[in-house]
Structures are given as structure tokens and as C-alpha cells.
Amino acid sequence: MDKVSVRELRNNGGRVLQRVADGETLTVTMDGRPIAELRPVAGRGLTAAALLQRWRRLPIVDAARLRADLARVMDSAL
Template sequence: MSELISQRELRNDSGRIMRALDEGHSFVLTRHSVPVGELRPLRRLRLVDSRLVSEVFRGAPAVDADRFKRDLDAYADQEMEPRG
């Protein structure tokens, strides 16, 4: 859900709004209580600690690289020709 913010809030509280955008929050900008635009993050950068990733995948089965490549070749079009 987007947070409603006024033009004045955008001007006076831009630091908080920018931090919230960095965290993935969206805003609807209003002028005289009428929505006039939307602020939303373009991308969400998330860094995950490598130890956490290692722990999450600790019990995962090993990947057979050759079988993975064969599966890709069987199901994914590998041609370089442009599509229509």
C-alpha cells in the first residue's frame, strides 16, 4: 500500500522519503489532497550475508552441472536468430 504524502511533506521530509524508497516503499504525491503522482523505487538492492546463504543451502542437493546443461539444451532455445 502506498503512503499518501503532500507536496509540502515531500519538500520538508525528503530524507525520510528517500530512505523509505531505498527500503522499497512507494508513495502517492498529493497537491491540495488530490493525487498527482507516484514515487516508487526503481530497484531494490539487497545484500545478504554470505554465511546466511551458506546456511540456507547447506542441506540442498548437489547440482550435476552436465545434467543441468543437458536440461537447458533440451528445453531452452539456444539459437542466436532474432525472433520475428
């Protein structure tokens, strides 16, 4: 987790908040000590219709190819 000072937050507030909006969690420090945490607000859940639309766009998984790929990269000694 990256840190930003109170001074940086004051002087570059827009940039700092854009980093948070982009998904970063930041620790705000004062005199080198952590005093606060900035993190994105949890997003609202998707509707069932939106989830179904995403699900329909997922690629079809070929189980035989997946097993072959896993067998190729896995260490059978484990």
C-alpha cells in the same frame, strides 16, 4: 500505498526518499489529489555466480516432512 503531500516531501525530502529506498512506494498528493508516485528503481539482476552462491546456501527440503506438514494443515474436503 502510503501518501505524502508535496509539503511533506519538500520539508522532509530525505526521510521520504529513505522510505522509498527501503522499498516503499508512495503517492505524492497536492491539495489531497494524487499527482505522482515515488517507487524504488528496479534493481539490477544478479550474476549467475551470485545466484549459484545463494542456491548453495538454501536448506535441504525433506519432501516427506513437507508432505506431512501440508497434510496436517490442509483441509482434505477442498
